[in-house]
Amino acid sequence: MKSILCSIMLLTLSNLVLGQHETVKNTRTYISLKQYKKKYNQPLTKQDSIHFLIREGDTLVWDKNYIRPKGKSVPYEYKDDSFLKLYKEIAFRASKDSTKKSEPMRYWKNDLKIFISNSIDKKIKKDFFNFSKEISKNIDSLNIKQVKTVEESNFIIYLTGDFEYESRISNYKSTDYYMYWNGNSQIYKTTIRIIKEDNFNTSLLLNTMKDYFLKSLGHFELDYSLGCNNYFSGCQNGDVKLTKLDLELLRYHYSYGICKGTNIETFESQHEKAKEALKKHNHRVGFFHSY
Amino acid sequence: MRFFLIFIYLFFSHSNAQIELDIILPVNYSIHKNKKDVGKNNEIAVDSVVSNIDSTLYKNLKNFTFFDNKRLLKKYSFHTFGYSDNKSIQQWIVPIRVYFDPLIDKSIVSNFKRFIIPFSSIENLDISVVDDINKANYYFKVFDKEISAFTHEDLKDFSLEEKKTLTFSLMTYNLNVKSNNQIYSCIFKISSKELENPLFLSKLKKGFYLSLNRFYSSSLAENYSILNKNTEYVEEVSDYDLAMLKIHYHYIFKTPVYLNQFEILEKKYHSIK
Known part of the structure; x- marks a missing residue:
């Protein structure tokens, strides 16, 4: 539903130039004749025709009864094709293998509240949270907190031999994560289960925690064609760390300058329209996000 | 024509x-910061990303x-x-630092150290034994339970003597790999009762060698090679084994x-x- 709402706003509010994260007020919403007929199932009046608006050959009608949900509109964030190609492979799991289907992008809308099981050394926890804080600091709409109890958490990291917090992966032979998302592709719970034997020292364990944590921020697919200095290449050797490009990919994933939780087709068509508006009219369309 | x-x-x-x-x-990829004027003294970032094939x-x-x-x-x-x-080349992308469980006899460790000396001639492969587990990424660990790469069903037709010679009848290894399938750590699991097997050291050497690429053994490999299925006892690495490693580690591939x-x-x- 959220993605549908986003698309409508793209089509109907394209004439509005809005400030960053500005709350939408005193605006009129226009819809196409087709949408009007479907919504109201009654003929247009003379009064309606006075408020017709022509945009790129299409007649738009003022939807007087439209009640805008509470939310914010964020201007389109431009990215060039080369970046988008890479982003799509990572976020939409749009593999080069044409037999595999892409998936909608997944993201965290609420704050991440991370609980790490007590069997993990305090020093490792501290280093892990320093790493996650650094990410949180660099990405506006991604808030990461440490919590002391499982009950407060929506993100758990534990080792084999601990209480099995996630029964669906409790018999896995390899380290893995299990995540839950709702119909809007918003992730609301994740559990990382780490095989203790495989991660037999501090450095291996810390890097595994960082690795799976990063993947779980968007159920990302790593792109091994990317240079190995980048985390998102999946071939980084040594400690897990983020390059400028990795951070930009994460930051963009959590940017509201495009609709969230969409499938790849919607994402592509929105970019096409938004880029056209920028090129032809030198203005940015707004993306409305309801609370 | x-x-x-x-x-x-x-x-x-x-x-x-x-x-x-x-x-x-x-x-x-490299990001180039650019800006575009969108009127009313507003500018937006229209960064471009340049991609170059390595x-x-x-x-x-x-x-x-x-x-x-x-x-x-x-x-x-x-x-x-x-x-x-579906099997891709698997290479170690980090220097291999081997740590032995203190339950393994020191003479085994010394012999293993001599065994790996010829590996130093292989480009892009660096192996050494360390005393601190925190510096290791390869762990020979002894378990006080039966560990095997085979199921009971797999082994039911083997005699006790045959099982003793099978490399992974009481041992197995887990390679930890990156998304591109390259190896960065390994835990080599050993059942404690295997320590009593006179062939233990030989099997350890075989298993270690195979874990450098998840190599397949074959009866077509040269005689006395670790890679020959019929080689029962391994004292040292053969020229054939080293030749295979030279090919394997000649170049580290970044993609599968x-x-x-x-x-x-x-x-x-x-x-x-």
């Missing part, structure tokens, strides 16, 4: 090899002289890919290389040498 057709054929066959090879070439592999390809040795290459292909199209891509590399090598 005939020459024209040959030219067209060569041009397209070359182009196809190029396209397929591009899949295994990594890409370097052609280091192309540049190095002329040095892949092992492609000239058809006999050895055929054996390497089998030991690495087996009969599978499957048999068909390996064959493309071979064709490409012959076309440019």
Whole structure:
């Protein structure tokens, strides 16, 4: 539903130039004749025709009864094709293998509240949270907190031999994560289960925690064609760390300058329209996000 | 006309090899900060990302002289890919630092240290034994329970004596790999009762060698080679085993290389040498 709402706003509010994260007020919403007929199932009046608006050959009608949900509109964030190609492979799991289907992008809308099981050394926890804080600091709409109890958490990291917090992966032979998302592709719970034997020292364990944590921020697919200095290449050797490009990919994933939780087709068509508006009219369309 | 057709054929066959090879070439990206004026004194970032294919592999390809040795290459292909199209080359991408469980006798450790000396001649492969587990990424660990790479069903037709010679009847290893299938750590699990087996050291050496690429053994490998299925006792690494490692670690691939891509590399090598 959220993605549908986003698309409508793209089509109907394209004439509005809005400030960053500005709350939408005193605006009129226009819809196409087709949408009007479907919504109201009654003929247009003379009064309606006075408020017709022509945009790129299409007649738009003022939807007087439209009640805008509470939310914010964020201007389109431009990215060039080369970046988008890479982003799509990572976020939409749009593999080069044409037999595999892409998936909608997944993201965290609420704050991440991370609980790490007590069997993990305090020093490792501290280093892990320093790493996650650094990410949180660099990405506006991604808030990461440490919590002391499982009950407060929506993100758990534990080792084999601990209480099995996630029964669906409790018999896995390899380290893995299990995540839950709702119909809007918003992730609301994740559990990382780490095989203790495989991660037999501090450095291996810390890097595994960082690795799976990063993947779980968007159920990302790593792109091994990317240079190995980048985390998102999946071939980084040594400690897990983020390059400028990795951070930009994460930051963009959590940017509201495009609709969230969409499938790849919607994402592509929105970019096409938004880029056209920028090129032809030198203005940015707004993306409305309801609370 | 005939020459024209040959030219067209060569041009397209070359182009196809190029396209397929591009899949295994990594890409370097760089972000360039740009701005665009959107009126009312507003500017937005219209950063562009430039991608460049890393052609280091192309540049190095002329040095892949092992492609000239058809006999050895055929054996390497089998030991690495087996009969599978889904098995890619697996290489260690970090120096291997081996740590032994204190339950393993010191004489075994000393013998193992001598065993790995010839490996120092292999390019891109660095192996040493460490005393601190925190510096290790390869752990020979003893378990006080039965560990095996086989199920009871797999072993039901083997006699007790036969089981004793099977490398992984009471041992197994887990390789931890990156998304591109390259190896960064390993835990080698040993059942405590295997420590009593007179063949323990030999089996440890075999298992360690195989974990350098998840190699497949074969009865076609040279006699006395670790890779020969019929070799029962291993004292030292053979020239054949080292030759296989030399091919294997000649170049560290950044992306998974499957048999068909390996064959493309071979064709490409012959076309440019």
